[in-house]
Amino acid sequence: MAQKRMTFLQKLMSFSGIDPDRLRLRWVSSADASAFVDEISQFTEDLKKMGPNPLKAKEAA
Amino acid sequence: MEFKNILTTCPYCGCGCGLLLEVLDGKLVGTLPSKTSRANEGKLCIKGWTVHEFVTSSKRLTQPMVRKNGTLEEASWDEALSIAAGRLAEIKEKYGPDSIAMLSSAKCTNEENYLLQKFCRAAIGTNNIDHCARL
Amino acid sequence: MSTTVKVYVEQLLDEGKIKGFLGLREENGHIMPHLFCSPEDLVHMSLGDNTRPGDARYPLNQLLITLAAKYPDDTFAVLVRGCDERGLKELFKWEQLREEKVIPVGIGCPDELAKACECEKPFPDALIEGPQGQKADSENVAHVDGMDLDTRLEFWLGEFDRCIKCFGCRNVCPMCFCNECALQEESLVGTGKIPPDNPTFHLTRAVHMAGRCIDCGLCEEACPADIPLRTLYKKVADIVHEAFGYRTGYELDKKSPFNIIGGL
Numbered sequence: 409m410a411q412k413r414m415t416f417l418q419k420l421m422s423f424s425g426i427d428p429d430r431l432r433l434r435w436v437s438s439a440d441a442s443a444f445v446d447e448i449s450q451f452t453e454d455l456k457k458m459g460p461n462p463l464k465a466k467e468a469a
Numbered sequence: 470m471e472f473k474n475i476l477t478t479c480p481y482c483g484c485g486c487g488l489l490l491e492v493l494d495g496k497l498v499g500t501l502p503s504k505t506s507r508a509n510e511g512k513l514c515i516k517g518w519t520v521h522e523f524v525t526s527s528k529r530l531t532q533p534m535v536r537k538n539g540t541l542e543e544a545s546w547d548e549a550l551s552i553a554a555g556r557l558a559e560i561k562e563k564y565g566p567d568s569i570a571m572l573s574s575a576k577c578t579n580e581e582n583y584l585l586q587k588f589c590r591a592a593i594g595t596n597n598i599d600h601c602a603r604l
Numbered sequence: 605m606s607t608t609v610k611v612y613v614e615q616l617l618d619e620g621k622i623k624g625f626l627g628l629r630e631e632n633g634h635i636m637p638h639l640f641c642s643p644e645d646l647v648h649m650s651l652g653d654n655t656r657p658g659d660a661r662y663p664l665n666q667l668l669i670t671l672a673a674k675y676p677d678d679t680f681a682v683l684v685r686g687c688d689e690r691g692l693k694e695l696f697k698w699e700q701l702r703e704e705k706v707i708p709v710g711i712g713c714p715d716e717l718a719k720a721c722e723c724e725k726p727f728p729d730a731l732i733e734g735p736q737g738q739k740a741d742s743e744n745v746a747h748v749d750g751m752d753l754d755t756r757l758e759f760w761l762g763e764f765d766r767c768i769k770c771f772g773c774r775n776v777c778p779m780c781f782c783n784e785c786a787l788q789e790e791s792l793v794g795t796g797k798i799p800p801d802n803p804t805f806h807l808t809r810a811v812h813m814a815g816r817c818i819d820c821g822l823c824e825e826a827c828p829a830d831i832p833l834r835t836l837y838k839k840v841a842d843i844v845h846e847a848f849g850y851r852t853g854y855e856l857d858k859k860s861p862f863n864i865i866g867g868l
Contacts (some may be wrong), residue, residue, distance in 0.1 A: 412847050415829070416814065423748065423836075424807060425757025427828040462757055463803070470623065470678075472639035472671060476631075489636050491667065497668055501776070502826060504660040505634040512828040515770045 427458060470494060476503055479517045480576045483602040484508060486517050497521045561593060570597035606651050608733040609683075609709060614643045616681050619746060623678035626668055628652050628660065635660035637667055637679075651683070658685070658719040663778035663822055667690045669700050679733045681707040687721075687820035689728035690853025691778050694818065697859050700781050712736055721821050722838070744835040745842065760836075766829035767799040773809065774821035774834055779816045785811060806836070813837045814844050815860030818853045 411433065417468055418428035436444045474489040491499040493500025500521045504511035523529070533549035535540040544552075560568060569590045572581045582600065587600040613625045617640075624815055629638035632652035640646055654660040668682050684692065694703045712727035712734030719740045726737035748756060774780050774787060786808055787793050793808060794801050817837045824834045844850055848861040 409861075416769075416843050416847045417811075419847070420807070420810065420840060422753070422802060423756065423839050423843075424760050425753055426754070427753060463761075470639075470641070470675065472624070472626075474636040474638060475628075476634055476636060487634075491637075492671070493674060494668060499667075501662060502638070503634060504635065504662065504825075505636075505654050509828075511771060511825055513770060514825075514828065516766060518771060518775050571801070596738070 418456065426462070430458060430461075474501065476506075479513070479520060480574075481516045481520075481601070482575075484514055488520065490521065494600060498523050503524065561596055566594035567597060569593050569595055572601070573598070573600045575600070575602045606649060608828075609651070609711065610646050610649060612732050613649075613681060613709060614638065615644060616707065617643050618643075618806065621679065622681045623675065624671075625681040625683070625709065626664055626671065627683040627709070628662065628664075636868055637664060637670065638660045639671070640856055646693070651711055656722075657714045661685070661820070661825075663820075664688060665701075665778040666776075666781075668706070669695070669781060671703055672705060676702075676705070679705045679857060681706060681709050684710050684728050684730065685713055685820075686723060686726045686728050687818050687853075689730060690725075690818040691820065693853050693856050694779065694860070696856065698781075698863060703856075710734075720836075721728050721819070721851075723820065738857065742838055745839050746831065746836060750837070759775070760806075761802055763831045764802045767797050767802075767805065767831060768829060769798055769800045769805070770814060770824035770828060770829065776822045776826040778820060779813075806833075810836050810840050815848075815850060815862040817841060860866045 409449060414431065414433040418431055422428045434447050436447055471492075471494055473492050475492060476487060476489055479486040479488050486509035487503035488509075489501040489503050490497055491501065500513075500518055502509060502513040502517065503568050504510055509517075532543040533550055534548055536542075536545040548590065557569065568591075571585055571593075573585045577585075586598045589595060610801040613627075616622045616625065624639040625646075626637065626639050627637050629640075629648045631648060635652060635654055637651045638645075638648070639648065650660070652658055652660045652662070664682050664684070665688055668680060671680060672754045682688070682692075689710060692701065692706060692708060696706075700813075708728060708730040710728035710730040710732050712731055713721070713723065713736055714735060714859075716726070717723075718726035718737040722740045722742040722744065724738075724739055726740070727734065748759065749758060771787070774785065787805060793805050800806075801836040817840065819838060819841065821834055824832065824838070826835060841852060842859070844852070850858070850861055852860065
C-alpha cells in the first residue's frame, strides 16, 4: 500500500515538474543501523548530484 | 421545512459580486457565488465566500461598548450616545471640524450612509467622509 | 428539455415518496439551487442552462448533505448529471449520504458541454431525460504531459502564482466535506501570504482529490484566477487508476484506496 502511494506521489511530482527521484522509499530493519546509514548517505549523494531543490530557487527569485 | 437560496449583493467591496445566501428553515447556513450574475460570473473572493460566517457570528456586538480606563465595557445606548456626542462636540470645538473623519460601510443601508454623510457635512461641518467600498 | 423531469418529480411529490426535490430554479433571469416541496412550484424549474448548456451548475450534492444532516429520516430527490451521480456513489461510500434516502433525477449532458468538460461519462445511470453522450478525450492533460520536466514546473508555478487563496475551489467542491481542512492547517500551509505556498497549497489539494474528485469542473469555474485545476485533478485521477485500478464514482461496492485505513 505504501509502495502504491509512493508511486502515486512520484507520478504527481513528475506531472508538476519535480524530479520524482527526489522521493525515495526503502525498507530497512530497525535492527540494521549500518544499512540505514548507507541508504541515507547514498540518497544524500544522489540528491547532491541532482542539484538544489528547484522550488528554493524560484522562491529566492 | 424550507430551503431557499436568496440572491443578494456582497456587502464588502465595490465589485458588487452576486451571491446566494443558503437559508435552511430561516437560518443562514452557507454562501455560494451566483453563476448568472454578470459582475462575478460565478466566482468570489474569500470575503464573499465567508459572508454567512459574520452574520451568525457569536462575536457580534449586542450592546454598545464604552472604553473606561483602557478597557471596553458594556454600556446603555443613552450613556454611549451621550459620551459620543459630547466628545465629538469637544473635539470639534478644540481642534476644528476637519479634525474629525467618518468611515461608513457597505454593510449599512443606503439610508444609513446618507444619514452619516449628512451628519458629517452638516452637523460636524467637514467633508472627511469615506466608505469601506473604496478600500 | 425539462418536461420529462418535471413529470417525474411531480409524481414523486404526489406519491409522497420525497420530502422535496433539490434542483434549480429560475427567477428574474437568475438560476439558483432550490428545494421544491410542491408540484406547483415546479413551474420555475431550470436544468442549469443559462446562455450555454450547463453554465449555471451548482454543487447540489453539497447542499443535499446539509439538508440530510438536519432531516436524516426524510427522502429527497436531487437533480444529477453524470458527474453528480459519480459524486453520490462516492458520498454513499464516505457515509455522508444514505442511498435509501436519495432519489437521483438524472439528466444527460449535450455534446458541447461534454467536450468542454472532457467528460468520461456525461450522463448518469439513473437517466430520466437527455442524451447518452460520448466520452470526450482529454487534451489538456496530454498537453502538459508533452512538456519536459522543467517546462512543466515553470508552467505550474506560473499558474499557481495567480492564486488569491479564496478557497473557492474547496468551498464549491461537492466532495469536500472535511470539518478540519488540511489547507487551513498552519503546520502544512503557511498563512499570511498571497499567493499561498507555491506549489504546496495546490499540490496538497490535488493529493486530497485522489479517489475523491468526480471531475465536475465546478472548481475551475469558481477560480477567479483561471487556474487549470481540472487538468491537475484529471491527471491525479489517471494516476490513481494506473496505480490502484480505481476510478472515482463508478462503483458502489468498492471503496477508494484512500478511504481505507490500514491498507488493501
